[in-house]
Amino acid sequence: MDPYSAEGELINIHNHFHQGQYQEVVDFDTSAFSAENALPARVLVLRARIALGQAEDVLADVKGESEPDLEVVGAFAEYTLGKTDAALKTVEKLASSAADNVTVQVIGGTVLQAAGKSEEALSLLSQHQGSLEAVALIVQVHLQQNRTDLAVKEVVSARRWAQDSLLVNLAESWVGLRVGGGEKYQQAFYVYEELAQAPATASIRSLVSQAVCELHLGRLEEAQAALEQALKKDPQNVDAIANMLVLQVISGHDDAEYIESLKKADPKHRLLTDLEEKSALFDEAAKKYRAKVSS
Secondary structure (H helix, E strand, C coil), rough: CCCCCCCCCCCCHHHHHCCCCHHHHCCCCCCCCCCHHHHHHHHHHHHHHHHHHHHHHHHHHHHCCCHHHHHHHHHHHHHHCCCCHHHHHHHHHHHHCCCCHHHHHHHHHHHHHHHCCHHHHHHCCCCCCCCCHHHHHHHHHHHHHHCCCHHHHHHHHHHHHHCCCHHHHHHHHHHHHHHHHHHHHHHHHHHHHHHHHHHCCCCHHHHHHHHHHHHHCCCCCHHHHHHHHHHHHHHCCCCHHCCCCHHHHHHHHHHHHHHHHHHHHCCCCHHHHHHHHHHHHHHHCCCCCCCCCCC
């Protein structure tokens, strides 16, 4: 039996992870899992701890481990800590020696894509044998490449053999938001609203995702309510702050408070760097023009 299927024993901890409920993953009781699922469960817990900012501790936990699954988790922890060269060296080694390992495919692909090596990431991920997480990452890579057509194709293919999977629903929502249009935005909204509003699945990630859909649908008050819920859970969450900043701009309100909040939470956030770059380009263009004063 597939441990990630609806009847599999890893389904709940796996869904918690992909819903962004990282503390629930860490706190999950894995003692009753079968021996064959002990390692995959440990990997999910370690990845959740990295997401919670515990990369140093995870690196110490897996030091000296020879299992490819744990080696690649260590590489991901290193990458998170800014040790890019060491992380890539490990991932590239494992991509040669253990490319058939699904954890190596998924986490190795994540590190390669984050390092700007999209083709290498896709080459590794494409070796999966029915891994929905690999499919989801392939979709993300294609979207980052602005190859929406390939992302759509990947989702359509996965939908044929994993119709009711959370990951397929999420991947379809990512693609829908990129394709755009009222119907696509509404379909994505339904997915995220269901996750965000149910106590068992509510997380900051699902609330922010719901808010993004609301923004696309022009429902600004509803978007603000969802983002306020997210910031109540974590006032330093960069995704919630960044989207609240966008909401202020769209609403015509002063965005200074959220610009400062984002600078404190993540000084190198992509939104801030984009704003700085475009401001500099505007200033440069403005220098070419001078107001003409009539005499």
